Amino acid sequence: MNDHTFDRRTLLGAGLAAGAAAGIGPVAAAAGQDDESTRRPFALDFAPHFGMFRHHAGDDLVDQLRFAADEGFRAWEDNxxxxxxxxxxERVGAALRELGMRMGVFVLDADFGTARYVNGDREARTALQQRCREAIEVAERVGAKWVTVVPGRYDQRLEWDYQTANCIDTLKAMCEVLEPAGLTMVLEPLNARTDHPGQFLTKIAQGYLLCRAVDSPACKILDDLYHQQITEGNLIPNIDRAWSEIAYFQVGDNPGRCEPTTGEIAFERVFAHLRDKGFDGVVGMEHGNSRGGVEGERAVIDAYRSVDPV
Ligand SMILES: O=C(O)C(=O)CO
Known part of the structure; x- marks a missing residue:
């Protein structure tokens, strides 16, 4: 047993006693949280990920889910x-069901290194179809409805429009497997300036074009507002224009890719817009914590409370 494990168990043990006395959940008590109003369910289904609250909840995955549920989070994601x-x-899937939390995305394929979606490679399509079959099995275990797909690099030797047509064909081949299973791949445009130079899919309008051409409920857009703020800004107008094809959001502020309120994005306005449009999907918290330790984790939760569109 290392020091960290010992600390966690000591903390949870202390929290259990204090929580029982106060009539609140053990993990919330361990975190020093006793204000019911700050632990009501968030209006939007914000989805943390493993590791984000480990200083409060410890290393065990299910303890982390319980801590998040106690804090009012109703969804989760795990790339x-x-x-x-x-x-x-199976253990994570059972815990999510017990806690009444929704599973958000996991990554089906994020191929940063090859141009196999856009270069017409038929063997790649067969391999991607097999990957889709494997993803369906995982999704059934954890209760996931969405999986992330990053369609890889662009090919400098090929005219852009041929690449687009090839990508559409690849995505259609994947949909042949995914659609009957009711699993939706969400295509994620990435920024080229800070994190991912050389990727084919970078813009929301481009994702919209791909999804309209593929024309399947199994192929939609993941609008990561961190990436889009860097690539093109204009977040709300692009949400409105591409609305029919957007199935999932992720967030992170810019610069720094940390929690809302640490950068330049007006998340309270963007989230209010999502609420007003009736968005009932998941908003993935795909970012780091701006500060370390227990205080940093509390700051993340407080930041989401401050921008949640209640
Ligand atoms: O790798 C990234 O930056 C992503 O957002 C993938 O989900």
């Missing part, structure tokens, strides 16, 4: 879920 063993996937 690396496909890499976890079956027993862990």
């Amino acid at each position: 690396g879920m496909m890499g976890r063993d079956v027993a862990t996937q």
